[in-house]
Amino acid sequence: MYSRSSEPVRFERDCAVVMVPQGEQVTLPAGSVGYITQGLGGSYTVFVEGNLFRVAGRDADAIGKEPPEPLELPEGADDDAVEQMVWRQLRTCFDPEIPINVVDLGLVYEARILPHPEKPGRRVEVRMTLTAPACGMGDILVADVRDKLEMIPTVAEADVELVFDPPWNRTMMSEAARLETGMF
Numbered sequence: 001m002y003s004r005s006s007e008p009v010r011f012e013r014d015c016a017v018v019m020v021p022q023g024e025q026v027t028l029p030a031g032s033v034g035y036i037t038q039g040l041g042g043s044y045t046v047f048v049e050g051n052l053f054r055v056a057g058r059d060a061d062a063i064g065k066e067p068p069e070p071l072e073l074p075e076g077a078d079d080d081a082v083e084q085m086v087w088r089q090l091r092t093c094f095d096p097e098i099p100i101n102v103v104d105l106g107l108v109y110e111a112r113i114l115p116h117p118e119k120p121g122r123r124v125e126v127r128m129t130l131t132a133p134a135c136g137m138g139d140i141l142v143a144d145v146r147d148k149l150e151m152i153p154t155v156a157e158a159d160v161e162l163v164f165d166p167p168w169n170r171t172m173m174s175e176a177a178r179l180e181t182g183m184f
Helices: 057-063 079-090 138-149 175-181
Strands: 007-010 015-020 025-028 033-040 043-048 051-055 108-115 122-128 155-162
Touching (some): 043 057
């Protein structure tokens, strides 16, 4: 939430955003004023008029920030190099309300790299869950994971399956995440 250390921002153009935690897409008009409460993984959570909104990295310029740099892989990168980048990208996906990435939260159950059956390149299959089945940001997190994985060179498609078995619990979090949230 907003604090004294939150960075003030002014929207320089109309910007499509997502309300947190409802997950509803809306447009904030140019001139809207607010505060960045979280800027992790290339996207921003902004407090405006009593509400939280998620600004996607591709729209960072609307609040005076630089969009993320394009990803690069060495020529002829093998599946191991792609898998390493997949896990790096997954660690750039954050719940807009919790400053911990989906990997350290224990939300990603599996990530597989396969040859794409119909297109040149690879297919990444991810099985993930949410901290709560009724999370309003579920679709947004799934889309964020898919979009960030499809930014990886040679990945033609990312299929992200949302599952609830086994149900998530705090023991699935990394030790660092448990320390950050105080969930021991």
